[in-house]
Amino acid sequence: MRLDTMSVLPNIVTWIPWTLTAAITSLIACYLLWKTTRNKRLIDQIPGYVDWPLLGDILQMPQEAEGFMKTLSAEIEKVRDKGLFKVKFFEWPWIVLFSHSNAEKLLSSNKHIDKSWEYYPLHPWLGRGLLTSSGDAWRARRHMLTPSFHFSILKDFLEPINDHADLLVDKLRRERCDTGEQFDIFIPITFSTLDVICSTAMGVDMGALDNTGSEYVTALLLIKEATEKRPRNLFYSIDFIYNRTSIGRKCNESIRLVHEFADKVIKERRALKEAGESNSHSKRRPFLDLLLDCRDEHGNPLTHKEIREEVDTFMFEGHDTTTSAISFTIYMLGAHQDVQKKCQAELDEIIGSSTSISNADLAKMTYLEWCIKETMRIFPTVPFFARELHEEATFGDYSVPKGTTVYLYSMGLHKDPAVFPEPEKFDPTRFSPENCLKRSPFAYVPFSAGPRNCIGQKFAMMELKVILAKMLTTFNIESVVKQADLRVQAALVLQPCDGIKIKLTSRN
Numbered sequence: 258m259r260l261d262t263m264s265v266l267p268n269i270v271t272w273i274p275w276t277l278t279a280a281i282t283s284l285i286a287c288y289l290l291w292k293t294t295r296n297k298r299l300i301d302q303i304p305g306y307v308d309w310p311l312l313g314d315i316l317q318m319p320q321e322a323e324g325f326m327k328t329l330s331a332e333i334e335k336v337r338d339k340g341l342f343k344v345k346f347f348e349w350p351w352i353v354l355f356s357h358s359n360a361e362k363l364l365s366s367n368k369h370i371d372k373s374w375e376y377y378p379l380h381p382w383l384g385r386g387l388l389t390s391s392g393d394a395w396r397a398r399r400h401m402l403t404p405s406f407h408f409s410i411l412k413d414f415l416e417p418i419n420d421h422a423d424l425l426v427d428k429l430r431r432e433r434c435d436t437g438e439q440f441d442i443f444i445p446i447t448f449s450t451l452d453v454i455c456s457t458a459m460g461v462d463m464g465a466l467d468n469t470g471s472e473y474v475t476a477l478l479l480i481k482e483a484t485e486k487r488p489r490n491l492f493y494s495i496d497f498i499y500n501r502t503s504i505g506r507k508c509n510e511s512i513r514l515v516h517e518f519a520d521k522v523i524k525e526r527r528a529l530k531e532a533g534e535s536n537s538h539s540k541r542r543p544f545l546d547l548l549l550d551c552r553d554e555h556g557n558p559l560t561h562k563e564i565r566e567e568v569d570t571f572m573f574e575g576h577d578t579t580t581s582a583i584s585f586t587i588y589m590l591g592a593h594q595d596v597q598k599k600c601q602a603e604l605d606e607i608i609g610s611s612t613s614i615s616n617a618d619l620a621k622m623t624y625l626e627w628c629i630k631e632t633m634r635i636f637p638t639v640p641f642f643a644r645e646l647h648e649e650a651t652f653g654d655y656s657v658p659k660g661t662t663v664y665l666y667s668m669g670l671h672k673d674p675a676v677f678p679e680p681e682k683f684d685p686t687r688f689s690p691e692n693c694l695k696r697s698p699f700a701y702v703p704f705s706a707g708p709r710n711c712i713g714q715k716f717a718m719m720e721l722k723v724i725l726a727k728m729l730t731t732f733n734i735e736s737v738v739k740q741a742d743l744r745v746q747a748a749l750v751l752q753p754c755d756g757i758k759i760k761l762t763s764r765n
């Protein structure tokens with residue numbers, strides 16, 4: 258039979274308007290029907306932007322990371338008393354919490370411990386490690402790993418941290434001090450914290466501070482950059498498309514390289530251990546050795562892949578976060594000379610002429626600790642973290658349906674004027690013991706809180722104090738940009754948009 262195209266064509270042309278009308282009518286009908294569902298009604302009641310049907314807030318929310326956070330912070334001030342805000346990507350809602358009572362409800366729960374799907378860009382890199390896993394898999398992993406972060410273990414990491422802090426200070430003294438020139442401290446801090454975590458997590462001396470172009474470090478930085486960009490493009494959420502883009506291909510190649518490197522290190526350490534050559538009493542036992550020793554309640558060890566997931570997780574969580582916290586603290590002390598002087602006076606008294614900082618020294622650095630905490634209040638290292646609701650939950654006057662993604666917005670929480678008057682003012686005494694007692698422990702959560710809090714917070718505080726103490730006892734720091742002009746953006750962690758520009762002069 259011969260198909261007569263000329264006679265079929267007019268028929269198709271007449272169908273088009275009908276098909277379109279039917280499609281639009283069905284869409285409207287579905288939307289109206291859906292609007293009557295309970296879940297949709299619950300979400301609609303939550304304060305948010307002017308909500309455009311189907312489009313949600315995409316016309317009002319800036320797409321770039323800096324604008325997004327600025328706009329969100331301004332909007333939540335209008336509904337501060339409600340403690341929550343809704344942001345909609347088309348019809349997909351995100352609920353943003355920013356009051357201490359709502360933070361407590363979410364973070365103290367043993368049920369709402371599942372990570373939401375928005376962590377998907379991390380999966381190709383970190384797999385389902387401690388940071389990205391959910392439910393019973395997470396519970397089992399957390400149970401196994403908790404002893405590795407006990408104080409008795411962490412104290413042995415002080416020596417490598419001291420060594421790397423010395424290398425950083427030496428380099429800055431040689432290349433940056435007393436030159437009268439400003440430079441971006443974020444960059445050397447990034448490489449120094451990378452060196453710390455490579456040596457403490459894997460037992461590898463990477464030398465990133467002097468060899469910034471090493472293959473592993475370059476790959477790691479590229480993965481981070483690509484992972485940060487991925488959620489900003491809707492099409493990148495589809496693996497099939499993302500894996501064919503230039504950035505997706507480069508990222509996958511870098512992930513392969515980073516995994517291969519970790520595989521090699523794990524195999525070597527395992528072989529050493531089996532040959533009895535890894536000295537279990539050595540002060541330089543990396544986290545990796547502890548992971549090789551981990552056993553679940555039935556005595557089963559972690560598989561090779563599970564160990565690699567944790568090593569990669571420590572590599573990521575263990576340096577990006579500390580870089581941000583150290584750099585912002587340096588900035589704040591450089592912008593508040595009176596506070597810097599008080600820190601230096603405290604440190605001079607504690608450290609004296611000693612070259613190595615001990616655990617006893619760290620415990621005495623009270624004022625420095627207040628300064629770090631106050632910095633992380635104003636510039637929270639992890640400004641957002643998310644959960645998927647395990648069941649319907651009530652936050653204040655609002656119910657949020659099961660399965661919804663709920664974000665804790667620490668940047669908003671930490672700036673509640675009822676809890677922290679004049680929230681932008683840098684006042685370390687807010688963290689004196691008597692002032693801390695006056696507020697809820699959920700009003701300030703830089704390391705999250707509850708069962709899924711940061712497992713590495715003691716390690717982090719140790720590293721922050723050692724690096725900052727060595728910097729402050731050697732240099733006077735001057736920040737170049739005023740606090741009101743410092744532009745920040747939420748990437749995987751909070752970052753300065755234009756680096757942290759400082760000048761250094763020697764103290765003696």
Ligand code: HEM
Nearest residue numbers: 387388574575578579582638639642704705711712713717
């Ligand atoms: C200033 C430094 C740090 C800050 C502010 C910080 C903050 C956080 C926050 C807010 C979370 C919760 C994230 C979420 O729920 O998505 C978290 C989780 C985590 N952090 Fe940290 N962190 C820091 C340093 C570290 C270090 C040094 C390590 C490891 C050596 C580490 C390992 C982890 C891990 C494994 C998790 C996942 C815990 C779990 O879900 O059970 N962190 N961190």
